[in-house]
Amino acid sequence: MTIEAWRITGQSQIDSYVGRWAEQAVTLVNTLTVDRARGRRIEPPADGPARLSAIGDLASALSPSRPLTTGDADRLAEVAAELRPVFGRTPEFGTLNAALIRHGAVPHLQGDPPRLAFHREDADPVDAWAASAATAMAMVIGVGQGVRLRSCEADGCDLVFFDVTRNASRRFCGLSCQNRAKASAYRARRRD
Template sequence: MVEAWRITGQAEIDSYVGSRVELAVQLINSLATPHAHGRGVTPPPPGADRLAAVVAAQERLTVHPPASVLTPADADRLAGIAARLRPLFAAGDHLLDAAAGLNDLLVRHHAVPNLHGSPANPLGLSFHRPDADPVDAWAADMGTALAMVIGVGQSARLGACQAERCSLVFYDTTRNASRRFCDLSCQNRAKASAYRARRRA
């Protein structure tokens, strides 16, 4: 089985980077998306509901970030970070502006390559300092991972659903970066809508 972050024939994105991009996708879709699958959605309100959404988003990942005790205030900060990361997906002609915002986020959350480890655990590369609080750590890791995807010329893989009234984002791991929809249900909705339009014409 080919891991989700390996892109055949393209510059390779390693597991750590791929997992942090997926974390960004989950947080954006949970906390900063106004439409999903043809319906308007209301992001979770601040407090316990928003924290529950963050925990649920984390549980949907195949590779989890380091265990952290998050608070409702942390979840509120992560919602703001998700909103700031969202413009990087399907940025198109606005990529330079989106990248400027990403650079600001990297500085604000003290992103820095750092080897973490202990006598009992092997050293591993992270993008945050060992003493970073959980929100800064997640923001630095997600931001750097997205910067690495963009930096190797793969920004087209940061996509947004093209179905009507769906603004969910995704990380495209197809061979030729041809994905256009968040999932099969939106793809089928778009096909049905196009078919009806042709019939009317």
């Protein structure tokens, strides 16, 4: 059973809407910008068709109204690179603020039944996604939970994650990086 971030005690300020957008931002950043994962060098997709293929199922979630194009995929790679600095020990808030402005983050109600969206009504799918994701990340930071937007601390891994642990103590993107870091620390202690 997966525990959703907004259901964990102590995270009442992060609702389901914000949690989903933060997770989508993590997926996009990891898929389109990371070149080192779990101790191995990887090649992020280099062009529109490869990027569109790499984001796969996420593409339909990002743009349910129309299929994404290769040009949209290239723009999403730019957005992912723009959001990447927000994850880590010292997040770059200026970058996030610039993204909010550039992509026209404006709250409004849309649909029937109405739901809150954080982009202009006439925004294209990339700007709509970028504005909503940047707003969600700003909301996480704004309620004092910015420490949950993390980057893996293991050597050779640049993956980012949204920490949903109860006490926001997660340091690694996954078990493989945690095991590699612990084994490396053990070998270093044995050498000394």
